[in-house]
Amino acid sequence: MTEVSPPADLAIETRGLSKRFRHRAAVDGIDLAVPRGSVFGFLGPNGSGKTTTIRLLLGLAAATNGHIRVLGGEMPRQLAAVLPHVGSLVEGPAFYPFLSGAANLRRLDSADLHASPSTRAARVDEALERVGLSHAAGKKVRAYSLGMKQRLGIAHALLRPRELLVLDEPTNGLDPQGTREVRSLVRSLAAGGTTVFVSSHLLAEVEQMCTHVGVMSVGKLVAQGTLHELRAAGTATIRLHTPDIEAAVRVLSRLGLQSELSAASHGSDGQSLVSTGSPGHDVAPEAIVAALVADGVRVRGFGVENASLEERFVSLTGEGFDIAG
Numbered sequence: 001m002t003e004v005s006p007p008a009d010l011a012i013e014t015r016g017l018s019k020r021f022r023h024r025a026a027v028d029g030i031d032l033a034v035p036r037g038s039v040f041g042f043l044g045p046n047g048s049g050k051t052t053t054i055r056l057l058l059g060l061a062a063a064t065n066g067h068i069r070v071l072g073g074e075m076p077r078q079l080a081a082v083l084p085h086v087g088s089l090v091e092g093p094a095f096y097p098f099l100s101g102a103a104n105l106r107r108l109d110s111a112d113l114h115a116s117p118s119t120r121a122a123r124v125d126e127a128l129e130r131v132g133l134s135h136a137a138g139k140k141v142r143a144y145s146l147g148m149k150q151r152l153g154i155a156h157a158l159l160r161p162r163e164l165l166v167l168d169e170p171t172n173g174l175d176p177q178g179t180r181e182v183r184s185l186v187r188s189l190a191a192g193g194t195t196v197f198v199s200s201h202l203l204a205e206v207e208q209m210c211t212h213v214g215v216m217s218v219g220k221l222v223a224q225g226t227l228h229e230l231r232a233a234g235t236a237t238i239r240l241h242t243p244d245i246e247a248a249v250r251v252l253s254r255l256g257l258q259s260e261l262s263a264a265s266h267g268s269d270g271q272s273l274v275s276t277g278s279p280g281h282d283v284a285p286e287a288i289v290a291a292l293v294a295d296g297v298r299v300r301g302f303g304v305e306n307a308s309l310e311e312r313f314v315s316l317t318g319e320g321f322d323i324a325g
């Protein structure tokens with residue numbers, strides 16, 4: 001990467017990135033920060049602006065406003081230096097059904113002016129190997145399953161060594177088997193050190209594949225961070241049974257939790273409190289219990305439930321996410 005500078009620890013960075021179509025903003029001032037080495041899930045319902053953003057990142061469409069850096073290079077100004085390091089799968093790739101997988105890749109490779117013809121066969125073999133299609137190299141693409149076609153599309157993106165892979169809904173339209181194939185491929189690519197930016201409208205999928213997530217809603221990036229951070233930012237519900245209600249309420253409120261007496265249980269050994277709030281990940285259940293005990297609260301029952309990531313996303317985007325897939 002001699003032409004692209006300086007080395008940054010972000011593979012993708014945008015500032016105020018916007019794209020308007022007539023009067024509507026499909027992408028509305030987003031600040032993305034995709035760490036190198038992450039598998040970044042770009043999550044949002046259909047129509048939330050994922051594909052438009054990806055097209056902007058790759059220089060396939062021009063932004064209305066904002067700045068983009070990909071692998072440290074400003075886009076689209078340094079596009080020619082950046083793109084050879086970026087593999088992408090945006091629209092379903094167009095393969096010739098009457099040619100084999102290997103023959104299709106050889107054709108696509110020959111269209112790449114930077115690719116030496118003498119090493120073509122080896123490059124194609126290696127790309128097929130990486131996506132687990134070596135056994136089907138000579139088979140006509142017509143006979144490929146959807147999952148195999150999608151993996152061939154990823155093999156195309158991998159014909160050259162890549163630092164970053166950008167995949168737009170790579171499991172869309174795949175059956176469960178194809179979906180599993182693509183997910184495990186994404187994980188194995190990431191394990192090899194490639195940064196992967198992958199969009200999806202399926203929360204469960206992002207939870208299974210990704211280390212980081214950015215959530216889109218109506219063109220806006222409404223949250224981003226590690227999966228862990230997003231979970232921790234959600235609401236927790238604490239159930240406490242104690243005879244020392246007043247002291248308990250004081251301690252919990254100090255920790256940022258609002259308490260209510262639970263109607264359910266008023267036993268001879270105390271009363272139950274239900275407390276909710278966003279204590280953050282630095283307040284672990286054991287820390288809450290320790291704080292209660294330190295103030296003389298006799299803890300006779302205790303439990304914590306964290307809001308699921310799904311509840312968190314529903315509250316962020318105002319819609320349900322498919323949990324299937």
Ligand SMILES: Nc1ncnc2c1ncn2[C@@H]1O[C@H](COP(=O)(O)OP(=O)(O)O)[C@@H](O)[C@H]1O
Nearest residue numbers: 021025026044045046047048049050051052053
């Ligand atoms: N070329 C275009 N012209 C006009 N509107 C568009 C165009 N491309 C996308 N849009 C609109 O932008 C919004 C975001 O679309 P898109 O980026 O495809 O969302 P996603 O990939 O999250 O489903 C949608 O409302 C869509 O209709």
Ligand SMILES: [Mg+2]
Nearest residue numbers: 050051052169
């Ligand atoms: Mg899309």
